[in-house]
Amino acid sequence: MASDKPRPGAPNRAGLTIEAYKGRPSTLCNGCGHDAISNQLVRAFYEYGIDPAEVVKFSGIGCSSKTPAYFLGRSFGFNTIHGRMPSVATGALVANRRLKGLAVSGDGDTASIGIGQFVHAMRRNIPLIYILENNGVYGLTKGQFSATADRGSRLKGGGANELPPVDCCALAIELGCGYVARSFAGDPKQLSALLKGAIGHRGTAFIDVLSPCVTFNNHEGSTKSYPYLKGAEEWLHDVGFIPYFEQIAVDYADGTTREIALHDGSRLTLGKLEREYDPTDRLGALAKLRASSEGGTFLTGLFYIHGGKPDFTELLDLDDEPLSALPPERVRPSRGAFERILARLR
Amino acid sequence: MEQTSNSRNTGSVINDFSIQIATVNGSGSQSANAILMRAIFRMGIPVSGKNIFPSNISGLPTWYAIRVSERGYAARKAGIDIGVALNPHSAREDALAVSPGGVLLAESALGLGKLRDDVHCYEVPFSRLAEEVTDNFRLRRLLANMVYVGALTRLLSIDPAEVDAAIRRQFPDKAGAVELNLRALEAGRSHAERHLEKTDPFRLEPRTLTRGRILIDGNGAAALGAMFGGCTVASWYPITPSTSLMEQLQGFMREFRTDPRTLKASFAIIQAEDELAALGMVVGAGWAGARAMTATSGPGISLMAEFSGLAYFAEIPAVVWDVQRLGPSTGLPTRTSQGDLLSCYFLSHGDTRHILLLPATPGECFDFAQQAFNLAERFQTPVICMSDLDLGMNDWVAEEFPYPDHIPLDRGKVLREPDLGAMADFARYLDTDGDGVCPRTLPGNRHPAAPYFTRGSGHNPKAEYSERPGDYARLMERLARKIRGAVPSLPPPVIADGAGGPVGIVAWGSTHAAAQEARDRLREEHGLETGYLRLRSLPPGEDTVRFLERHERVYVVEQNRDGQMRAILQIEFPAAAARLRSVLHCDGIPVDAGSIAGSILEWERKGEDHGE
Ligand SMILES: Cc1ncc(C[n+]2csc(CCOP(=O)(O)OP(=O)(O)O)c2C)c(N)n1
Ligand code: SF4
Ligand SMILES: [Mg+2]
Numbered sequence: 001m002a003s004d005k006p007r008p009g010a011p012n013r014a015g016l017t018i019e020a021y022k023g024r025p026s027t028l029c030n031g032c033g034h035d036a037i038s039n040q041l042v043r044a045f046y047e048y049g050i051d052p053a054e055v056v057k058f059s060g061i062g063c064s065s066k067t068p069a070y071f072l073g074r075s076f077g078f079n080t081i082h083g084r085m086p087s088v089a090t091g092a093l094v095a096n097r098r099l100k101g102l103a104v105s106g107d108g109d110t111a112s113i114g115i116g117q118f119v120h121a122m123r124r125n126i127p128l129i130y131i132l133e134n135n136g137v138y139g140l141t142k143g144q145f146s147a148t149a150d151r152g153s154r155l156k157g158g159g160a161n162e163l164p165p166v167d168c169c170a171l172a173i174e175l176g177c178g179y180v181a182r183s184f185a186g187d188p189k190q191l192s193a194l195l196k197g198a199i200g201h202r203g204t205a206f207i208d209v210l211s212p213c214v215t216f217n218n219h220e221g222s223t224k225s226y227p228y229l230k231g232a233e234e235w236l237h238d239v240g241f242i243p244y245f246e247q248i249a250v251d252y253a254d255g256t257t258r259e260i261a262l263h264d265g266s267r268l269t270l271g272k273l274e275r276e277y278d279p280t281d282r283l284g285a286l287a288k289l290r291a292s293s294e295g296g297t298f299l300t301g302l303f304y305i306h307g308g309k310p311d312f313t314e315l316l317d318l319d320d321e322p323l324s325a326l327p328p329e330r331v332r333p334s335r336g337a338f339e340r341i342l343a344r345l346r
Numbered sequence: 347m348e349q350t351s352n353s354r355n356t357g358s359v360i361n362d363f364s365i366q367i368a369t370v371n372g373s374g375s376q377s378a379n380a381i382l383m384r385a386i387f388r389m390g391i392p393v394s395g396k397n398i399f400p401s402n403i404s405g406l407p408t409w410y411a412i413r414v415s416e417r418g419y420a421a422r423k424a425g426i427d428i429g430v431a432l433n434p435h436s437a438r439e440d441a442l443a444v445s446p447g448g449v450l451l452a453e454s455a456l457g458l459g460k461l462r463d464d465v466h467c468y469e470v471p472f473s474r475l476a477e478e479v480t481d482n483f484r485l486r487r488l489l490a491n492m493v494y495v496g497a498l499t500r501l502l503s504i505d506p507a508e509v510d511a512a513i514r515r516q517f518p519d520k521a522g523a524v525e526l527n528l529r530a531l532e533a534g535r536s537h538a539e540r541h542l543e544k545t546d547p548f549r550l551e552p553r554t555l556t557r558g559r560i561l562i563d564g565n566g567a568a569a570l571g572a573m574f575g576g577c578t579v580a581s582w583y584p585i586t587p588s589t590s591l592m593e594q595l596q597g598f599m600r601e602f603r604t605d606p607r608t609l610k611a612s613f614a615i616i617q618a619e620d621e622l623a624a625l626g627m628v629v630g631a632g633w634a635g636a637r638a639m640t641a642t643s644g645p646g647i648s649l650m651a652e653f654s655g656l657a658y659f660a661e662i663p664a665v666v667w668d669v670q671r672l673g674p675s676t677g678l679p680t681r682t683s684q685g686d687l688l689s690c691y692f693l694s695h696g697d698t699r700h701i702l703l704l705p706a707t708p709g710e711c712f713d714f715a716q717q718a719f720n721l722a723e724r725f726q727t728p729v730i731c732m733s734d735l736d737l738g739m740n741d742w743v744a745e746e747f748p749y750p751d752h753i754p755l756d757r758g759k760v761l762r763e764p765d766l767g768a769m770a771d772f773a774r775y776l777d778t779d780g781d782g783v784c785p786r787t788l789p790g791n792r793h794p795a796a797p798y799f800t801r802g803s804g805h806n807p808k809a810e811y812s813e814r815p816g817d818y819a820r821l822m823e824r825l826a827r828k829i830r831g832a833v834p835s836l837p838p839p840v841i842a843d844g845a846g847g848p849v850g851i852v853a854w855g856s857t858h859a860a861a862q863e864a865r866d867r868l869r870e871e872h873g874l875e876t877g878y879l880r881l882r883s884l885p886p887g888e889d890t891v892r893f894l895e896r897h898e899r900v901y902v903v904e905q906n907r908d909g910q911m912r913a914i915l916q917i918e919f920p921a922a923a924a925r926l927r928s929v930l931h932c933d934g935i936p937v938d939a940g941s942i943a944g945s946i947l948e949w950e951r952k953g954e955d956h957g958e
Pocket of ligand 3: 107135
């Protein structure tokens with residue numbers, strides 16, 4: 001489907017060239033999957049024309065969590081502590097509800113030390129794009145297994161993982177997250193569409209992106225290596241994206257494509273592959289994930305979407321004005337109120 | 347006891363005694379005790395109440411200790427002048443605990459009448475009288491409490507009109523409850539009138555000493571302070587004894603900080619999944635420009651350690667209330683303590699030293715709750731307020747708080763778009779003013795130079811990643827300078843009779859009540875004059891070290907095992923270290939004046955030999 005994305009040298013809808021979406025040079029290992037994801041984030045935000053001043057970046061600790069320094073250099077960012085990024089993001093996004101949250105975490109950061117905060121973030125539906133850069137190991141501490149390592153996968157230095165992996169997509173769906181997808185750092189086209197879909201979604205969007213660690217988990221016997229994942233990837237559907245500002249009508253051959261409308265009017269197009277898949281069916285999504293993990297396939301695509309759920313700032317009935325910007329008279333009750341309270345205590 | 351011997355001369359003890367009520371928790375004695383306290387307060391007599399309760403929802407012994415004191419002493423009084431025994435499981439011990447010459451008011455069914463011949467014993471069938479008021483089994487249990495209030499009303503000459511008013515106030519909009527409680531009260535009162543012949547000397551007489559005062563718990567005062575201090579985000583995880591701070595904050599905020607037209611809130615209160623997340627949310631909110639706080643107790647403080655260090659190092663405002671209790675996990679979670687001081691002062695890993703505020707009264711809880719936000723934002727750092735169970739959960743008579751016009755909201759050095767002007771580059775951690783406090787920008791600022799990347803790892807003045815030794819060393823030096831520079835802005839110590847002399851006393855927090863009284867006793871009963879300094883914040887400043895230097899021996903009084911404040915003063919002022927001695931109390935029950943005075947006298951008598 002033809003979509004005329006801005007050429008990287010040209011200004012986008014926000015009047016910015018792609019340079020405005022880049023960050024500092026990466027210090028990760030050459031070929032690290034995380035860098036491929038950073039590149040897609042730069043492109044997606046540029047092509048979407050999002051004003052970087054409206055975005056805040058968050059991360060925990062890990063190689064993956066370093067990456068917010070390498071994209072969206074004109075956005076505020078916070079590299080927090082290991083496994084606790086969701087709480088910081090929650091606080092910041094509640095303090096200023098006009099901000100768009102973009103979070104990056106690792107599989108250690110999310111599925112091991114941070115599983116508690118991950119779970120509660122999914123429950124709260126904070127307005128946050130949550131990207132899990134999943135390599136099955138702790139990169140930054142030199143290659144120990146994380147909780148997403150597949151059973152039987154082998155470490156570089158020998159030794160196989162005996163424990164079942166945590167499936168963060170299944171957890172996210174279970175806990176009510178309204179946008180749950182899985183992708184692959186080696187599949188830029190699909191990743192780009194899913195990232196843009198996440199930008200157009202309101203509430204928490206969770207994307208588990210398999211992102212090989214070329215230094216510690218890219219060997220024979222690993223189920224998170226580039227060669228293994230390339231061979232094993234199966235598309236649930238062919239994902240495309242049509243932004244709200246390109247209202248092109250597309251003709252699909254009957255029944256071949258499903259369109260999903262997003263909060264801001266953009267559309268995700270899901271080209272059906274061999275069989276029916278309904279990404280609005282929560283139980284069906286869970287069953288599909290279960291079947292895929294049991295069958296040992298690496299399934300990617302948009303597993304589940306449910307728009308229209310109130311996000312956490314709405315549940316809190318927050319003032320439209322950011323809490324951080326309320327003037328003193330809005331946050332200090334009057335002398336009259338004070339007198340009424342004192343009268344109760346006399 | 348002084349008062350009792352006093353009474354033998356005059357025949358009666360007026361407005362100066364303690365009442366201890368022994369009941370079972372979950373039996374509804376709390377509202378009866380609150381009514382009793384308020385009625386006495388409304389009679390114009392200074393009164394304090396201490397709830398000594400178990401970590402349990404229902405069925406274990408609980409005690410409520412009321413003290414009336416014309417001199418306004420609010421610390422726990424050692425010795426029970428009037429004991430009220432309702433709990434069959436602790437009846438014997440409760441009866442034996444009454445001081446000789448005191449009063450035992452006991453449930454007749456407990457059969458305590460003959461146990462003591464050195465106290466005035468009155469037996470009242472509280473349960474049977476309650477049965478006559480209602481035949482609802484559950485209510486009877488509750489109403490038995492009002493029956494003892496009725497008996498005390500008669501025995502102590504409490505103004506019945508004030509009890510009446512206190513009952514109505516306790517159950518607003520519940521006419522049925524008011525009616526039943528009034529009847530139970532009357533049952534107790536008229537029984538006492540008809541059957542009890544007063545032989546004891548204890549009596550209340552109206553005064554005007556509580557005019558212009560309020561009755562409030564420290565947690566309620568802190569919650570009010572937080573609301574009037576412009577708190578916008580609060581995140582917490584329930585833990586006694588801090589829970590009532592957050593729950594009261596929630597109540598006040600819903601009532602006074604919801605826009606009546608739009609019904610939108612100018613605040614967010616979030617119950618987090620644990621204390622890690624609670625402080626994480628506060629840090630995120632503070633970073634984004636909210637006035638954010640949390641409240642917790644010791645175990646929660648431990649969980650907040652990592653984030654405290656991050657906030658200190660990345661320079662993010664955060665307010666934490668530590669309402670201290672005893673011991674870890676299920677230790678004695680409903681008992682008071684001042685045992686978190688050292689861990690809070692240095693909370694986290696690496697070099698940290700936090701600003702601590704040390705409120706001693708509800709008035710200071712109100713005040714410091716506001717100042718904490720100002721200090722946190724001004725110095726871009728966590729500020730920890732050290733309250734405790736005694737201060738936080740018990741009711742105290744306090745001067746009416748003034749409307750806080752005199753504490754304007756200080757939002758610190760924040761650069762908005764116009765302030766950045768033509769700046770091409772903004773360096774977040776550049777000490778432009780030389781005071782260690784670097785101007786910050788807030789997310790949402792659209793100026794192209796405004797954004798920066800906050801990190802816990804090493805950074806240079808431009809907020810760039812740096813592992814250079816010099817960058818780290820300079821940053822740590824600046825942070826130390828920043829916190830030192832904050833000292834003149836912190837609540838200064840309160841000094842009384844501090845001109846100098848052989849003996850000085852230092853106290854902090856809720857220990858103040860007993861320390862003050864101990865000084866009076868030392869002076870009046872033993873002729874020992876003492877200078878007094880009460881710390882209201884850390885790090886300590888010049889005033890404190892001067893005070894230490896002016897006294898040969900300084901007793902640091904606190905409610906923990908190892909003398910934590912003494913240790914801090916010794917670290918901060920090594921030259922004065924040898925003068926400092928600890929007077930300690932840590933059994934979970936609020937300290938009393940007698941034991942402080944006793945320890946000091948013992949030290950003084952034994953001089954230098956006193957073993958340490
Ligand atoms: C509290 C705490 N414990 C341990 C560490 C050490 N640590 C740093 S990164 C990391 C694992 C990161 O793994 P992951 O999140 O998968 O990120 P990756 O490096 O693989 O991208 C660990 C254990 C830490 N920084 N903090
Ligand atoms: S160690 Fe692995 S995860 Fe870390 S940067 Fe290198 S390749 Fe990437
Ligand atoms: Mg990893």
